[in-house]
Amino acid sequence: MIHTLTNLSVSAVTIMAPLLLAATGGLFTELSGMLNIALEGLMLVGAFASIAGVYFTDSILLGLLIGVVSSMLLSMILASVTLYLKANVFITGLAANLFASGITVILSFHLFGNRGVITFDTLKELPDLFTGFAQQMPLIAGYHVLTYLSVVLLVAAWVLLYRTRFGVRLRGVGFHEQALASLGLSPHRYRFAACVLSGLYAGLGGAALSLHLGSFVPNITAGRGWIALVAVFLGQRRPIGILLASFIFAFAEAFSNYAQGAWSVPSDFLLAIPYAISLFAIIFYSVFETRKKRIEYRKD
Amino acid sequence: MRKIERFSVLEYFVRSLFGILAIVLLSVIMLIAAIFLLSDQPLTSIASFFxxxxxxxxxxGNMIDHAVPLAIGAVGIALAMRSGNMNIGGEGQVYAGALVTTIVALALPGWGLTGILVALAASMLVSGSVATLSGWLRERWNVSDLITTFLLSNIIILVVDYMVAYPFVDPQTNLISTRFVDPSYHLLIILPPSQLNIALCIALVCVLVAHLFLYRSRTGFELRMVGDNEEFARYAGVDHRLYRILPMTLSGALYGLGGALAILGTYHATIKGFSAGMGWNALLVALIARFKPAAIIPAALFFAYIDAGARSAMFYSDVTYEIAYIVQAVIFFLISSSILQRIALGRRRV
Structure with missing residues (x-):
């Protein structure tokens, strides 16, 4: 029992990395007052571009760079159109997702002659860290480098958002746009920065997904960008909450992977578990919040 | 002082149409550029696309047939969006409607027209209930409908996948698919040899009814009022809570109907994943039409044209189907831009 639980937690931490990265990216845009439904598309572009980058440059670092830059480019297009052409952020987000799912398949067909799964035998693997300590500290050691990076980058995001002037202003845009404008600062500039940062994080999240797997499948993200968005809401837009929410989702996915092998439950039902848990989590959270507000309202 | 700008309805119509056409034209130019970059035989590709x-x-006929479920789903989305609700769970609702229709048709063989009506009603009931649940959750507990419709839709897709693959699977085909419904359930073909059928008329009726409902009925007026300004509607004594739920029910039911008609008119069996993309595409059609029912017909036809073009280009040339996404993405990046709208309408400020 304990052993199974430990195993589940270990695989949950690995599964969590892409989700946590994308959710942290979503945190920036959410705090700046933009609904970023393009996380899914940004992740997808990051996943494809990084694996293509590693294949062509034969270097993990350059591949990651290519992946992140591509997804940042898409987020820049998204931000420019949304902010400077005053478009609806929900619709441009859908556009970005559509564009991402199109361009990845088109390029994979054009570059590798294959619309489906791309796997390379010669692809470099992500290096694992602290493998020697994995026996003594099963929950902390032995993951690949991007798993650690996802937590480090979450802390970095916290520092940036809560301990720098830039971060205070970025949150200020979401909190009260006019207040920031009255200080002579441009709200658009901070939203733009938030969007590009979300591109950076989500792109890295996508890279963590495909490089860990060592291959690219069309729609490899399979709704993870959306789940990341739910994690932002559920984590109450706070870094620690996001970490917790991402871990819960990742644990649910790890459990569904485990159950698939252990019991003879149809895989379709098990694949639905992460969505079902997200659904119940968001419902319970909203019920709780609404009740709290109603009680406060009555007290006043 | 700002001058009050006067616009004739006709001028407004022509100018906004011009704006949309300009965006569409730009997207087509991007498509041609993409084909020149990607294809070894660009001229063949372009010719077969267009x-x-x-x-x-x-x-x-087949192109128009593919526009039918999109138009019906888009009508529902337009109603939901005009009332300030959000239903992005179309993928699951279409798929569920399709499966329910198939199950009813398989359970009641030979019932003919009555059976068709029962099947359509059942699919609308099921898909409508799912969307109603999201509307109710938002009304009662302020749960984001954007998120619940999406999550519910993903769960439904997996459940339907399971149903098609196990309890209702037809072991005699290589496809993962249910059995075919019997011919008494097939809708009348109106343009043989294509698959275009009388579902087209149902789509046209849906558009007409939605238009009259929105602009000529009290309920429709209140619905638009809630969508435009909920505070104002509340002060005017409109039961705004009703309009959190009713439009969701309608949009779900219409998605279900779209899926059901695709089964009875075109596919005649629920094939695993056959409706993938229909829900999103209907949403996109509603967006091009700017949530106006009358504009849904040309928007759905345009969408079906791009879809058919991409299929034909894939078939006769060396590009992939996904080039259609480029056109769609460019349109959706630009369609909601209020700056571009202002330029099209010739206004300096709004």
Whole structure:
């Protein structure tokens, strides 16, 4: 029992990395007052571009760079159109997702002659860290480098958002746009920065997904960008909450992977578990919040 | 002082149409550029993309047939969006509607027209209930409908996948699919040899009814009022809570109807994943139409044209189907821009 639980937690931490990265990216845009439904598309572009980058440059670092830059480019297009052409952020987000799912398949067909799964035998693997300590500290050691990076980058995001002037202003845009404008600062500039940062994080999240797997499948993200968005809401837009929410989702996915092998439950039902848990989590959270507000309202 | 700008309705119409056409034209230019970059035989690709859908009566009929479920789903989305609600769970609702129809048709063989009506009603009931649940959750507990419709839709897709693959699977085909419904359930073909059928008329009726409902009925007026300004509607004594739920029910039911008609008119069996993309595409059609029912017909036809063009280009040339996404993405990046709208309408400020 304990052993199974430990195993589940270990695989949950690995599964969590892409989700946590994308959710942290979503945190920036959410705090700046933009609904970023393009996380899914940004992740997808990051996943494809990084694996293509590693294949062509034969270097993990350059591949990651290519992946992140591509997804940042898409987020820049998204931000420019949304902010400077005053478009609806929900619709441009859908556009970005559509564009991402199109361009990845088109390029994979054009570059590798294959619309489906791309796997390379010669692809470099992500290096694992602290493998020697994995026996003594099963929950902390032995993951690949991007798993650690996802937590480090979450802390970095916290520092940036809560301990720098830039971060205070970025949150200020979401909190009260006019207040920031009255200080002579441009709200658009901070939203733009938030969007590009979300591109950076989500792109890295996508890279963590495909490089860990060592291959690219069309729609490899399979709704993870959306789940990341739910994690932002559920984590109450706070870094620690996001970490917790991402871990819960990742644990649910790890459990569904485990159950698939252990019991003879149809895989379709098990694949639905992460969505079902997200659904119940968001419902319970909203019920709780609404009740709290109603009680406060009555007290006043 | 700002001058009050006067616009005739006709001028407004012509100018906004011009704006949309300009965006569409730009997206087509991007498509041609993409084909030149990607294809080894760009001229063949372009020719088969643009002329392919009109190459025969068969191709034209099928293209229009594919527009039917999109138009019906888009009508529902328009109603939901106009009232300030959000239903992005179309993928699951279409798929569920399709499966429910198939199950009813398989359970009641030979019932003919009555059976068709029962099947359509059942699919609308099921898909409508799912969307109603999201509307109710938002009304009662302020749960984001954007998120619940999406999550519910993903769960439903997996459940339907399971149903098609196990309890209702037809072991005699290689496809993962249910059995075919019996011919008494097939809708009347109106343009043989293509698959275009009388579902087209149902789509046209839906558009007409939605238009009259929105602009000529008290309920429709209140619905738009809630969508435009909920505070104002509340002060005017409108039961705004009703309009959190009713439009969701309608949009779900219409998605279900779209899926059901695709089964009875075109596919005649629920094939695993057959409706993938229909829900999103209907949403996109509603967006091009700017949530105006009358504009849904040309928008759905345009969408079906791009879809058919991409299929034909894939078939006769060396590009992939996904080039259609480029056109769609460019349109959706620009369609909601209020700056571009202002330029099209010739206004300096709004």
């Amino acid at each position: 002329a392919g859908p009109f190459s025969s009566l068969y191709a034209i």
